Amino acid sequence: MTLTSFGPANRIARSAETHPLTWRLRDDGEPVWLDEYQAKDGYAAARKAFADMAQDDIVQTVKDAGLKGRGGAGFPTGVKWGLMPKDESMNIRYLLCNADEMEPNTWKDRMLMEQLPHLLIEGMLISARALKTYRGYIFLRGEYTTAAVHLRRAVEEAKAAGLLGKNILGSGFDFELFVHTGAGRYICGEETALINSLEGRRANPRSKPPFPAAVGVWGKPTCVNNVETLCNVPAIIGNGVDWYKSLAREGSEDHGTKLMGFSGKVKNPGLWELPFGVTARELFEDYAGGMRDGFKLKCWQPGGAGTGFLLPEHLDAQMYAGGIAKVGTRMGTGLAMAVDDSVNMVSLLRNMEQFFARESCGFCTPCRDGLPWSVKLLMAIEKGEGQPGDIETLLGLVGFLGPGKTFCAHAPGAVEPLGSAIKYFRPEFEAGIAQAKPGAVPLARPIVIGA
Incomplete structure (x- = not known):
């Protein structure tokens, strides 16, 4: 798999004006370390934010730009920032970067952390200044060992340059940043499960409210943002709201x-x-x-x-x-x-639901029992041993585990592909019922993991 941002030949040229996230990437795929990053205008936005902008102005700029979370939920970043308490007496607060990228088929944050670690650090530095957080954590997927090495080196480089630690850029503002590797659980993508795991607890989602902005890490106000989200912040601060909004194609309601x-x-x-x-x-x-x-x-x-x-x-x-x-x-x-067209949808969905069932935290009954039930039914259908009514039961589980029916969004996300697969490819499911309808499509060879 190529971790690249290059477009087709003769079709696209990356520049700071059009590719704020990736224009600094090296052609050889090696990391951009501090000297090269600063030569490519790195930390210029941070210097602007510290020297020329009030903290509330940074928040308002991000809000006006319409930056939304890039982790999948798409919640407006400026709105989330605005939920942090304004009370200056609450001087212990945290910024938490969600780098637990365990969504199957997703590797975007990995590329940013491995090749542009200082872009993430600069984004967190500006965000910390805006949110008045004195300590930050990058909660990293444990399997991202290369990213961990590169991030830790970049943190040390930033410390040595006076860009992290005490009295940053002579502003009197202090910000410490730590890289924390997780134990490899998909559920840690949910922000409160991530907070529990950071604290050394079992990675179960928390009841909300209170939201992390009020009660987060160790009971203190906490803002949680995705890697790609934070990496957008320097360009917004450096180039302005109008420029950022101009990047999207006509018709898009999302910016950048x-x-x-x-x-x-x-x-x-x-x-x-x-x-x-x-x-x-x-x-x-x-x-x-x-x-x-x-x-x-x-x-x-x-x-x-x-x-x-x-x-x-x-x-x-x-x-x-x-x-x-x-x-x-x-x-x-x-x-x-x-x-x-060589893939059978029953086998594909069985594989997916096995993953989601295994990654459930087990806290709520619909998710804990419903996902393994779907796996059992799909395994039977895959073997051609399904019973009449099994498809209807699966569709019932899609409804029972849908949005608002479970403690967090894990189960609704798990059953969304199942419902759509039955909707578009029902004959392939019907072919696995022991009393299949005449003319049903024969079940293809099951997927064998690792084959």
């Missing part, structure tokens, strides 16, 4: 650019920084190169395993939250997966 990608049996799987509003067809055909020879696109997911399946005719949808919502699902992380 987004790291998007395509995986699966496409000719050029990879990752690219593109403006919101680009069509999925452009992403699939012009950047990913379409399907490999001998394969046909059967369906695709727009942004991770927790998003619903879409058909080839949905490729004309624009890649922004509202554009993907119009065709029936969520944009999620924006890294799409192409499913080719």
Whole structure:
């Protein structure tokens, strides 16, 4: 898999004006360390924020720019920042970077942390200044060992340069930053489960309210943002609101650019920084190169395993939250997966639901019992041993585990692809029922993990 932001040859040139996240990347894929980063205007936005902007002005600028969370939920960042208490007496508060990137088919944050670690540090430094947080944590997926090494080196470089620690840039503002590696749980992508894990507790989501902005890490006000979200902050502060809003394509309700990608049996799987509003067809055909020879696109997911399946005719949808919502699902992380015509949907969904069932924290009954139940039914259907009514039971579970029915969003995301797969490919499920209807499509060879 190529971790790159390059577009097709002779089609796109990266620049600071059009590619705020990726224009500093090296052609050889090596990390951009402090000297090179500063030579490419690194920390210029931080110096501007410290010297020329009041803390509340930084928050208002991010709010006016319309920056939304890039982790999948899409909550407005400036609004979240505005929830932090204004009471100056509450001087212990935290900034937490959610770098627990465990969504299947998603690797955008990995690229940023491995190749541009100082961009994340600068984004956190500006955010800490705005939020008056004196300590920050990068909660990193444990398997991202290279990212951990690069981030820790970058933190030490920033400390030595006076960009972290005491009296940063002579402002009197102190900010310490730590890299914390997690133990490898998908549920830590939920911000309160992440907070529990950071504190050394079991990674269960917390009841909200209170929200982390009021009661977060060790009971203190805490703001949690995604890696890519924080990496957008320096460019917004450096270039302004109007410039940031101008980056997106016409018709998009989201502003700025987004790291998007395509995986699966496409000719050029990879990752690219593109403006919101680009069509999925452009992403699939012009950047990913379409399907490999001998394969046909059967369906695709727009942004991770927790998003619903879409058909080839949905490729004309624009890649922004509202554009993907119009065709029936969520944009999620924006890294799409192409499913080719050799894949049986029952086997694919069994594989997915096994993952989601294993990653459930087990706190609430619908998720703890409902997801393993779906796996049991899918395994039977995959073997051709399903019973009449099993498909209806699966659809019932999709409803019982939907939004608002469980303690957190884990189960709703887990069953969204299941519901869409039955909607578009029901004959493949019917073929696995022992008393299958005449003319049902025969069940294809099951997927064997590791084969």
